[in-house]
Amino acid sequence: MNSNAPKRSLLGIFVLCWLGLLADGYDLYVYGATLPGLIGTPPFNVTPAAAGAVGSLALVGMLLGSLIVGTLTDRLGRRRIFVSALALFSLAMLACAVAPTWELFAVFRFIACFGVGGLLPTAVAITNEFAPPGKKSLVLGAVLTGPATGTVVASLTSLALLESSGFRPVYAIGAGGLLLVPFAWFLLPESPSFLRTQLRNAEADRIEAAYGLPRTPEAPASSVRISPTRALFANGTARTTALLWAITVLSLLTIFGVSTWLPQIMRTAGYGVVGTVLASVASQKFGPRPLVIVGFVSAAVALLLMSVNPPAAIMTVLAAVAGFGGLGTQNMINDYIAQFYPAATRATGLGWALAVGRIGAIAGPTYGALLVGFGGGVPAAAMAFAAPALVGAVLMLALRSKTTKQAHVARDAELVS
Incomplete structure (x- = not known):
């Protein structure tokens, strides 16, 4: 230090x-x-x-x-x-x-x-x-x-x-x-x-x-080093990388899908700012992983309840909860990814996760359109978007809570510029 x-x-x-x-x-x-x-x-x-x-x-x-x-x-x-x-x-x-x-x-x-x-x-x-x-x-x-x-x-x-x-x-x-x-x-x-x-x-x-930063380890010139992209799958990280990609796909599919087909959520976008701050405070104490799980589950529950067309006042509250479960959850996923990968591959890890996740963003509106087109209407779309949120929570549960500092140091020493 x-x-x-x-x-x-x-x-x-x-x-x-x-x-x-x-x-x-x-x-x-x-x-x-x-x-x-x-x-x-x-x-x-x-x-x-x-x-x-x-x-x-x-x-x-x-x-x-x-x-x-x-x-x-x-x-x-x-x-x-x-x-x-x-x-x-x-x-x-x-x-x-x-x-x-x-x-x-x-x-x-x-x-x-x-x-x-x-x-x-x-x-x-x-x-x-x-x-x-x-x-x-x-x-x-x-x-x-x-x-x-x-x-x-x-x-x-x-x-x-x-x-x-x-x-x-x-x-x-x-x-x-x-x-x-x-x-x-x-x-x-x-x-x-x-x-x-x-x-x-x-x-x-x-x-x-x-x-006043802690001193980062030096990368030995004599070490055998690999590229940042290959490092995402090296030293036992392949499983976690794949899971993080899948989780990001599900998160962005939910966010872009519900913002297209449930406009009430877009009107409560400001709650995403408050939700992110509150989640980050909790994340500092408990870590981002449990906050991601809570966010996915809260979004799924809110969407399921929205599908039964509750009164307008309750619908507004549920839309705010679903909005937090979308935007706030993705921000906590970003936090988890930033803490999982070592500094030398952090931007690469987040960049690849968000790039793959954009597939979900592109598919989300179409996924909702198919359900609405089959006559299910907006309630059916709300129920359908609860499904990927629940799957995201399950996949997050499958991730370990943190990566050891020793593993980070070992991987830092292997990276090329």
């Missing part, structure tokens, strides 16, 4: 990550919020089918962003990728605001979502590494309220501007992330664990001393 008192505040790092994720959440949700100003209105006069195709294309962009950028983070460094992803989706949002044709708008939207998908694993990796050892879940939970806050800001901005000014200023505001780029470039430190994989140990020592 580094015994020196920290010379620099950690708060600036966490605020930058939170603001980056707020911009990330804004830019992700703004498309759905501005659809009323795109479908059937000038200048594009978009059809619902074309709008849906671009929405699906955006999810593919997020899948690729999580996969490619998350992996590059562990190869090229956290700071460089954080700044690049932030600049990429902010510039793409500005391009969406001035796009002269629908085809160009679709291209810029795909690029924006590629950057959006890449920022989350990088921000989580940075936050987890710099958070104090006894407060990692608490700090990460607070930072992960950024996307949900961005969702609320996008909704309010769209309500205020869309009808009077059209979609363009709403997207232009989404380019505000560019204001963070110089601050992130000059103020965000590089990951000490990444620097050690580059054998830049003196730099890592200086950063750890400056921020």
